[in-house]
Amino acid sequence: MTDARPRGEAYVQSLFDEDRGAVPAALRSVSFADPGEVVIAPERYTSRAYHDLEVERMWHKVWQMACREEDIPSVGDYVVYDIADTSLIVMRSAPGRIQAFHNSCLHRGTQLRAGSGHSDELRCPFHGFTWRLDGSLDRIPCQWDFPQVDPGGFCLPEARVGTWGGFVFVNLDPAAPPLEDYLGVLPSHFTDWPLEDRYKSAHAVRTVACNWKVALEAFIESYHTVAVHPQLLRTTGDSMTEYDMWGANISRMITPVGVPSEHMERAVPDEEIIRLMFSTGDGEAPPGASARHVIADTTRRTISSEAGREVPMSDAEAVDAVEYFVFPNFMPWPSYTTPLVYRFRPNGNDPESSIVDIMILQPVPASGRPPAAKPTVLQPGETFLDAPELGYIGRILNQDFSTLPRVQRGLRASVRKDLTLAHYQESRIRHFHATLTAYIGS
Numbered sequence: 525m526t527d528a529r530p531r532g533e534a535y536v537q538s539l540f541d542e543d544r545g546a547v548p549a550a551l552r553s554v555s556f557a558d559p560g561e562v563v564i565a566p567e568r569y570t571s572r573a574y575h576d577l578e579v580e581r582m583w584h585k586v587w588q589m590a591c592r593e594e595d596i597p598s599v600g601d602y603v604v605y606d607i608a609d610t611s612l613i614v615m616r617s618a619p620g621r622i623q624a625f626h627n628s629c630l631h632r633g634t635q636l637r638a639g640s641g642h643s644d645e646l647r648c649p650f651h652g653f654t655w656r657l658d659g660s661l662d663r664i665p666c667q668w669d670f671p672q673v674d675p676g677g678f679c680l681p682e683a684r685v686g687t688w689g690g691f692v693f694v695n696l697d698p699a700a701p702p703l704e705d706y707l708g709v710l711p712s713h714f715t716d717w718p719l720e721d722r723y724k725s726a727h728a729v730r731t732v733a734c735n736w737k738v739a740l741e742a743f744i745e746s747y748h749t750v751a752v753h754p755q756l757l758r759t760t761g762d763s764m765t766e767y768d769m770w771g772a773n774i775s776r777m778i779t780p781v782g783v784p785s786e787h788m789e790r791a792v793p794d795e796e797i798i799r800l801m802f803s804t805g806d807g808e809a810p811p812g813a814s815a816r817h818v819i820a821d822t823t824r825r826t827i828s829s830e831a832g833r834e835v836p837m838s839d840a841e842a843v844d845a846v847e848y849f850v851f852p853n854f855m856p857w858p859s860y861t862t863p864l865v866y867r868f869r870p871n872g873n874d875p876e877s878s879i880v881d882i883m884i885l886q887p888v889p890a891s892g893r894p895p896a897a898k899p900t901v902l903q904p905g906e907t908f909l910d911a912p913e914l915g916y917i918g919r920i921l922n923q924d925f926s927t928l929p930r931v932q933r934g935l936r937a938s939v940r941k942d943l944t945l946a947h948y949q950e951s952r953i954r955h956f957h958a959t960l961t962a963y964i965g966s
Contacts, residue, residue: 536766543839550713569735575875582963594896625680690720717858722885724896728911734932736878740868747949757785779845782816832890
């Protein structure tokens with residue numbers, strides 16, 4: 525098998541050699557760990573039995589991002605996080621303390637909270653059983669009629685909670701490794717990009733007619749760009765993307781921007797790339813300047829102006845699309861042109877439907893942290909263009925999401941026993957499934 529790895533690695537790193545200023549060490553770190561051949565049967569995406577195994581053996585064992593800390597800034601603020609049949613109330617129960625309570629009354633199982641909001645107590649809407657914000661029992665109507673209940677021990681059960689980068693993570697497994705161990709190299713890589721110092725400026729949520737893995741996999745490779753995003757080929761080196769993997773849980777891709785795709789059948793001059801990237805005329809090119817340098821300078825000016833302070837960044841951070849992935853479903857982007865966060869999860873117990881969260885994290889302005897954006901929950905028939913706060917990203921996302929139901933339909937129709945994946949450009953998909961198989965079995 526031909527090793528395609530040097531194409532992406534060598535090309536991206538050679539671009540960094542031409543950048544001005546120091547490129548962060550994390551972007552200079554390369555780690556292609558070939559996961560080998562992984563058998564991926566279409567049933568992984570269509571079978572309720574396989575979904576049930578994922579819930580039992582994987583979702584109940586892994587750390588997963590539930591919300592941003594800024595989503596629950598005050599004591600009593602909460603967000604409900606659902607995964608399959610599990611529902612957790614992620615709550616700021618005291619200054620500096622976040623807890624995650626199982627969202628079920630200990631009386632007759634009623635759901636205690638839905639959505640997000642603020643509450644000074646956790647009171648069941650059915651019979652009025654009430655718990656304090658720390659999960660301890662406050663009162664039971666007619667408590668004399670429950671002699672079997674020990675008030676001191678009748679606390680709401682909890683999941684484990686950890687925080688990193690301004691995100692709140694939860695884990696249902698009391699024996700799981702600490703979040704710090706689970707994240708591997710991620711904290712050290714993000715030293716130059718402290719996401720806790722950004723704020724959530726946009727958040728859109730959409731239900732999609734495909735398995736959560738179908739949606740996720742579309743965003744851990746750039747191979748689909750030539751067919752799905754042809755308008756990007758003049759400004760994006762899609763097939764020259766660098767792919768990296770660290771351990772079982774972490775992978776990354778760096779897609780170079782400001783350079784044409786090798787799929788272009790003609791030369792694309794820098795002036796044309798600049799014009800395409802900045803239709804407003806903001807990106808004027810000095811004589812002899814490269815497109816990457818003009819894009820980087822314009823991005824620095826724009827981001828710093830919006831923040832009201834200088835936001836230092838190298839050319840690579842300002843220009844390229846850099847995306848990290850934390851198994852099983854969390855994707856933070858440290859770059860500034862595309863400061864995104866993705867999350868993918870099943871829609872209840874339907875193996876052919878998923879919930880997708882798209883967030884944008886911007887540098888906190890000098891004037892202070894704005895309130896976190898509330899989620900825009902898109903309704904059936906709406907697209908990401910109905911969340912204008914996403915800006916130009918919405919149009920690109922719509923191209924992706926118009927394709928995904930067709931992928932799901934094709935998987936149901938497949939007579940093949942396994943999928944066929946590229947060695948390098950889809951290596952992150954093989955890496956993802958290797959980790960999934962380690963949890964679930966072949």
